[in-house]
Amino acid sequence: MNAIEIHNLNKTYTTGTKALDDMTFTVNAGDFFGLLGANGAGKTTLIGILTGLVRTTSGTASIFDHDIITDPVHAKMSIGVVPQEFNFNIFEKVIDVLVTQAGYFGVPRKKALAKAERLLRDLDIWEKHNVPSRTLSGGMKRRLMIARALMHEPALLILDEPTAGVDIEMRRSMWKYLRELNNTGTTILLTTHNLEEAEQLCKNLAIIKQGRIIQQGSVSSLLSALEKRVYIISTAKGDEEITISKGGDLYALLQTYHARNIVVSDIRPKENRLEQLYMSLQ
Amino acid sequence: MKLPHYLISLQSIVRTEIIRFTRIWSQTLLPPVITQSLYFIIFGGFIGSQISDIKGVSYMAFLVPGLIMMGVINGAFQNVVSSVFGAKFMHSIEELLVSPTPNWVILFGYTLGGVLRGLLVGIIIFGVSAVFVHPQINHPWIVLLFALLTSTIFALGGFLNGIFAKKFDDVAIFPIFVLTPLTYFGGVFYSIDLLPSFWQTISKLNPILYIVDGFRYGFYSIADVPIFSSVIALLIFIVILSVINLTLLKKGVGMKQ
Numbered sequence: 152m153n154a155i156e157i158h159n160l161n162k163t164y165t166t167g168t169k170a171l172d173d174m175t176f177t178v179n180a181g182d183f184f185g186l187l188g189a190n191g192a193g194k195t196t197l198i199g200i201l202t203g204l205v206r207t208t209s210g211t212a213s214i215f216d217h218d219i220i221t222d223p224v225h226a227k228m229s230i231g232v233v234p235q236e237f238n239f240n241i242f243e244k245v246i247d248v249l250v251t252q253a254g255y256f257g258v259p260r261k262k263a264l265a266k267a268e269r270l271l272r273d274l275d276i277w278e279k280h281n282v283p284s285r286t287l288s289g290g291m292k293r294r295l296m297i298a299r300a301l302m303h304e305p306a307l308l309i310l311d312e313p314t315a316g317v318d319i320e321m322r323r324s325m326w327k328y329l330r331e332l333n334n335t336g337t338t339i340l341l342t343t344h345n346l347e348e349a350e351q352l353c354k355n356l357a358i359i360k361q362g363r364i365i366q367q368g369s370v371s372s373l374l375s376a377l378e379k380r381v382y383i384i385s386t387a388k389g390d391e392e393i394t395i396s397k398g399g400d401l402y403a404l405l406q407t408y409h410a411r412n413i414v415v416s417d418i419r420p421k422e423n424r425l426e427q428l429y430m431s432l433q
Numbered sequence: 434m435k436l437p438h439y440l441i442s443l444q445s446i447v448r449t450e451i452i453r454f455t456r457i458w459s460q461t462l463l464p465p466v467i468t469q470s471l472y473f474i475i476f477g478g479f480i481g482s483q484i485s486d487i488k489g490v491s492y493m494a495f496l497v498p499g500l501i502m503m504g505v506i507n508g509a510f511q512n513v514v515s516s517v518f519g520a521k522f523m524h525s526i527e528e529l530l531v532s533p534t535p536n537w538v539i540l541f542g543y544t545l546g547g548v549l550r551g552l553l554v555g556i557i558i559f560g561v562s563a564v565f566v567h568p569q570i571n572h573p574w575i576v577l578l579f580a581l582l583t584s585t586i587f588a589l590g591g592f593l594n595g596i597f598a599k600k601f602d603d604v605a606i607f608p609i610f611v612l613t614p615l616t617y618f619g620g621v622f623y624s625i626d627l628l629p630s631f632w633q634t635i636s637k638l639n640p641i642l643y644i645v646d647g648f649r650y651g652f653y654s655i656a657d658v659p660i661f662s663s664v665i666a667l668l669i670f671i672v673i674l675s676v677i678n679l680t681l682l683k684k685g686v687g688m689k690q
């Protein structure tokens with residue numbers, strides 16, 4: 152079963168901005184899927200649509216086979232979302248933020264209190280459970296939102312740039328936590344514009360630019376493609392494309408032409424689409 | 434989600450609302466006590482002593498139901514409009530919108546929050562009034578019915594205002610320019626019998642007149658207009674406001690992009 156299935160999804164805001172442009176992709180159950188893209192690429196819009204905060208212009212999306220428009224209750228039950236911006240009530244106590252959110256998902260109060268304690272302890276902010284949420288540090292607020300997303304034990308966790316503005320140590324511990332969560336069966340969709348994060352965490356990736364998926368595949372295949380260089384070599388017989396993996400020896404290659412008495416008149420790197428992408432993401 | 438889930442969700446919304454308005458009691462519960470006490474002292478005490486009884490009731494006693502209703506109306510309306518706007522402003526409304534909670538539960542929850550604050554304010558003002566005049570309630574059920582219907586209407590009105598509110602000013606416009614004038618002209622301070630017939634006719638276009646009048650009937654068995662038609666009118670208002678709110682919620686107006 153697919154955790155997420157998106158077909159020809161379009162979103163044009165009332166301002167006229169086309170944020171999603173005919174997007175189609177799927178995320179398998181159990182995957183740790185990364186959505187990589189620069190600011191303004193459309194990541195948050197896509198998450199908004201999946202979670203019911205943004206209306207679609209056209210196209211369909213489903214979560215574990217539940218269409219988000221025709222069966223929103225089941226679709227929403229399966230999702231826990233950690234948004235990009237803080238969006239809890241800053242006057243509420245930490246514990247109330249969690250228990251209230253669980254209540255919205257139908258989790259009884261007693262059960263929610265126990266679950267909240269477990270999550271806050273796991274995420275190392277239990278000592279703050281009784282303070283107003285506005286008094287937490289940035290990293291703690293982020294962890295509060297992760298805990299909140301997990302209160303109803305969703306099968307799919309969606310995180311929108313969860314480590315933006317989080318210090319390195321905290322980032323590593325969050326990565327560890329997410330990896331363990333994924334290992335125990337939770338499907339994860341994570342957006343980031345940080346390649347290291349994508350490489351560290353994700354199994355599969357889609358690179359999104361201006362609302363379109365421009366590249367997708369397993370992290371290893373995308374990365375190996377990134378590390379190859381393609382050269383165009385011109386000889387009397389015409390142009391020839393050759394690929395050299397990173398660390399490969401261009402000089403040794405030219406020697407083989409020489410040995411065959413072929414005169415190389417020009418050699419130039421072919422522009423590497425992925426590398427350009429990679430660069431444009433930084 | 435099944436019905437028990439919805440009830441848990443409803444409970445969460447209402448609980449959050451109660452925690453909110455009791456936490457900021459100095460902004461929600463204290464002001465009506467102070468203003469209404471001033472009305473009792475100045476209008477009821479200083480001025481009222483110069484005014485003859487209205488339909489056999491002392492002016493101070495005549496004021497009680499109207500002043501309570503003023504508090505109920507404002508309390509219910511303010512609670513919902515500021516809570517909905519606050520949730521939009523902080524984006525915490527998203528916690529509800531990403532959840533499977535259906536729109537009717539959201540509307541019901543916020544409305545109930547407003548009703549509870551309205552009733553609480555009403556009870557407090559009634560308590561204050563007992564300092565000034567011996568309490569008398571001839572028809573408790575009518576008093577309760579009018580308090581419930583009225584707070585429901587204005588809680589729903591507050592929700593509607595909250596949906597459209599984009600900035601803090603938008604929260605205050607309706608209460609200042611519509612609610613307050615209608616309340617003052619709604620027979621809180623006088624019986625419309627005292628007005629020339631032209632102004633009596635104009636006054637009858639004011640919905641708050643029926644509310645205050647019916648409520649006062651519950652206290653002293655005196656009324657300017659028939660109770661039954663007022664109740665029907667209030668029920669119709671509730672249905673209309675609910676339908677409008679639910680339609681807007683379904684469209685995501687003011688909430689979804």
Ligand SMILES: Nc1ncnc2c1ncn2[C@@H]1O[C@H](COP(=O)(O)OP(=O)(O)O)[C@@H](O)[C@H]1O
Nearest residue numbers: 164166168170189190191192193194195196690
């Ligand atoms: N509420 C909105 N109204 C109008 N345009 C928006 C809104 N939200 C986002 N956009 C625009 O849509 C595009 C995609 O934005 P977003 O989904 O936030 O991208 P990302 O999360 O990848 O940075 C951007 O051009 C952004 O300016």
Ligand SMILES: [Mg+2]
Nearest residue numbers: 194195235311
């Ligand atoms: Mg974003």
